[in-house]
Amino acid sequence: MKILIELTVNEELCRLEVEPQQTLLEVLREALHLTGTKEGCGLGDCGTCMVLIDGKPVNACLMLALDAQRHQITTIEGLDNRGGLHPLQQSFIDAGAVQCGFCTPGMILSAKALLDINPRAGKEEIKKTLSGVLCRCGSYPKVIEAVLAAGEKMKGGH
């Protein structure tokens, strides 16, 4: 049973046909070719599939694509629509917070959701916010450093 749906991904409206059982993760990666969103576990544990739904982090592997209609979906590809790097992306590069990079989209999007509300967030709050994203390279200390630095930049109003 194909259903015609409309998704607003990175501020662009996409019309496509999906099966009810297709997850948002499947549709983003396979139909829209936005492969920045990763599948690690597929079961809600790792956070590599993180996207923002109306600005809030959500595991795309646990959401049916058709439930993402009528919402604003942001993937890592849509982080800065002005073509440049988002302060978080630049800070991750500067701090060397990326090793293999598999967890990076989930880390950056989760951090963005926090800093958009509170750029002054401290270390403890950042740790809690990122608790749903696992990094098997163990880059956590540098990730936190990068998020703190991005918060400094974003305080100025990005």
Next chain:
Amino acid sequence: MKRLTPFSYFEPATLAEAVEILSGSKEKAYLLAGGTDLLIRMKRGEIAPPALVNLKRISGLSSIEREGQSGIRIGALTTIAEIEHSSALRASHTLMAEAATALGSPSIRNLATLGGNIGRASPASDMAPSLIVLKARLNISGPRGNKQVGLESFFTGPGTTILQPGELITSVFLPDPAARSGAAYLKLGRGGGMDCALGCVAIFLTLGNTDTEVKEVLVAVGACSAIPMRANKTEALILSGSLTDGHIQEAAMAVAAETSPITDLRASESYRRQMVQVLFSRALKLSWSRARSSKDTH
């Protein structure tokens, strides 16, 4: 990519329509709320629902509203994150926010709903113990109309409830707590949450005329029996004396004896029993101090 196997899909616009689909369909239909439990069990191949009934198009199921002077009503589709951040709940039922913060990760809490947490009937649910001590009542709709059931009599076993075919939870009612009361929820899990509780304890306590006299106390323990359980014997023991360190210690022994934890790959039976004692003592002291510093409501 982990995929879901196909199912018939229903998206009712009203509660009446949902009940009709649930009770009318020949195949067993499962309710889909946040999906953080259901979709995982489907992906793991533990269940293969022939039909899913998505509740999210039904309006009016996701609000937190005061019901006059008597209490607060939380819609079944309210997310755990909404409970965590609700200023109305923080004002009258802080315990709900405390329990919500202990569940999963921020992104799971953005999806997971209260109705789904109760409907799943997990013995390790983070919400159930607090709901039990807050005397939660569930509003249930079904083919024979609406009814209200106390949460304590809702669970019948791990994953099973008193819900009949066609019935669903529409909201949860929490009566306002009495004056001079305090509550606490403590959970033992790996790495500050993100994990199923190895043991968890919720306590609600109302003080009498003095700061050591207990007028009412409710204790609920999770992950240590087939269903989230009310520790009646322990409550009776607490009420039998005034609050002192010795009395709290005695009560902690009672709660450990009253639970029936199992050994599994997460933890052994004896470890769980010991941890429940520790969680219980801490939660009792915390709810006691909160009751002492509370004014009208806790």
